[in-house]
Amino acid sequence: MDTCEEPPTVSLMPTYSKGPQAKMSAQESCLSLIKYFLFVFNLFFFVLGGLIFCFGTWILIDKTSFVSFVGLSFVPLQTWSKVLAISGVLTMGLALLGCVGALKELRCLLGLYFGMLLLLFATQITLGILISTQRVRLERKVQEVVLQAIQSYRENPEDTSAEESWDYVQFQLRCCGWHSPWDWISAHVLRGNESQPRVPCSCYNSTASNYSTVFDEPFSQLSPLAPRASPTQSSDPCSLPSSANIYREGCAQSLRKWLHNNLISIVGICLGVGLLELGFMTLSIFLCRNLDHVYNRLAGFR
Template identity: 85%
Template structure:
């Protein structure tokens, strides 16, 4: 008779509960987490879109202060303010769909939210492919538009939006002309006599060459006599120009633009990737929530 009996064997294999209600409770908690996560993120973008819209509207309403700040007329500033306002409205509309669809668990709104995000993502991908494959043609088209704008600079006083936008580009990029300041020789309204030589717009003025910290805005005032005999301004109500022999930027805007893109390439690519990943994340959450809401609730109703 065997009296040596060891301790009872305890199984180390975990036992999982086969209760369907426990599984449904876990799935419901996961969906609730996704729902509120989607709601919070879209609420943030709704507020962000509202701020962008308010900023664009503020520029339109308080145009005088912004015009005096940037030193330009209102036409290009008005264009950018409209772009900001429209972008803010679209961001608010898209975020509102995500907020209401996630909070109220409405499959139609979640599906519409997913569709709009997918359309936006596809548009961005298409634009990126077109820009990369048609880069040479795009550069040639931009060059044609710029040279045409330079040739007809201030020729028509009623249509000055393109000229003012190009003035702003020269001022921001610190350049003159597309290839070089010699491009302005073709401008009919800036041709001087043989003694004066060709003229260029005041946006070509290099304030750092003369330690003039205020720079561009002073050129639109008749206070530049201290710059010497070579900087005599030809200034009317719609035109401000100075001789090409004065202190101007000697680099063309094409080269300045290439330098700017090269210096900011990592930031541009990082922002594009961040936006794309964010859109993919929102699309994944919305479609997951949209596809699983009714299935979970049907199963819960079956076990009750």
């Protein structure tokens, strides 16, 4: 009995291995995940930069409302409002590059984003090295600036940003002068003398006061704990004698104590910011270098 066997059918369609396609699909999914991760985080920083810019602009335009909100009249508004506004604009610009570059998969924007992050990271590293190696020279320079600000205290009513900043430092760090309250002898506007120098009201130690000293009216605006009294010379800067209840410690020592007590927090914040920048740089350059490579290989399997 003859058996008829059917000839084997030969398929003319090419057969492809699923391995390379699966590998390319996994790489594409990974790149998509990185792309949206970069987009979401940069979108967050874009909104944050916008809030910082709006806050700085609000301080710059409407100082009265901000002063009433904070409750301190000697906050250096002019300087810090500009710093906040510029920081907000830079943050928004950098985040916008990351958002658009990641979402639209534009290699030029991703490369520019990586370059700006690298420049920012290198600047921070350079500043850290300079502060560590030039600490003595930096401290001497700060001392010269502070003593100059003390000597010219309130002599120019149109430019008081440095004096307001130093008043704020004394108020926050609970100190007076750079080395001691005797540094204020050189302040001509306060009319101090060698036996009884006068100091600004930001040196006032409200926690150790019995409220028996009479001060000028402007000091009542500096702190809610300050005693209120009838104004004596409202056009003159608020001052009080060195025999009053003032901080006896210089700000140089207080600043060293503050840095020593907050060293772990400062180092932690710097490391966190540096690692965040390194992470964004790594993701952006990885996405920039692998976008065209993966899509070209996927096109070859179609």
